[in-house]
Amino acid sequence: MQETAYAKINLALHIRKRREDGYHELETLFAFVDGGDTLLAKRAEQDSLQVVGEFGAFLGSPLPEGEGSGVGAPAFHNRDGASPPPNLPPQGGRSSGANIVMQALGALPRPDGLAITLEKNLPVAAGLGGGSADAGALFRLVERAHGLPDDWRTRAAKLGADVPACVESVTCVGRGTGTELDPIASDLSGTPVLLVNPRVPLATGPVFKAWDGQDRGPMPEGSAREIAEQGRNDLRDPAISLCPVIAEVLAALGKSDSWKVEVSGSGATCFALFDSIEARDAAARALPSDWWQMAGRLR
């Protein structure tokens, strides 16, 4: 069995309130790109996880926390780079139990085990919900093999605020901490999209902490396109403050024939939406070759 862990973007992300418990009340429009990580599953006696792929070596790597996070963080190696930076431990040195895929397996009791191979194509700590998408794909695999328990949403939310949306992997409005979901029929399905990451990991927590606490108003209502056109990402400025190269990515994409350029989630990945494949591919060709990029369409 195989499932794609679709890359998540936020077409809008309005933060309304910082809660006492450190979480944030937000209004967001989740959308998904038709590509991402791949999970292969085989029935086995015991659960196991093998990680391969371009970004596999970065899973579980320590991310800088607090003030200045993102600045001076170890860069992802280029496609032609031989190995991860020396200050990052190799994947083999970690317990695979820390991987959210193993956590998701543990959250879903089953009569037999699953041997999973995760091909990690998405950059880690990148605002694409990569780990959440992997957990979401795992839930769908288990659904196919055994069905899901009635309370799967609660189990998914315990793994991460974006996980329930990633299980669905369809365009939906998220409220609360992002776990209260309303799927919407998207007029952006099939829209050409380009994802660009400057190969700088950025932890989510410090970006939320850098938000100034000012409520800038609710997410607009309307179609997905209207929300994307009129909405904001309130994490854009905090992300740039911690990782200034994001401004360069936005500026480079801003020169293209895109109708929407924004930071995805907490960054550092940025996305651009286009009215044609030709415009998207021309934009991709014009970018510096050392940035990671992925072209696709919105689901």
Ligand code: ATP
């Ligand atoms: P979000 O957009 O939900 O904030 P993100 O894209 O910024 O997420 P992830 O790629 O999900 O961040 O990684 C966040 C952290 O989770 C990293 O420190 C990483 O080591 C850890 N992690 C555990 N399992 C995974 C996984 N399967 N894929 C990615 N990261 C994982």
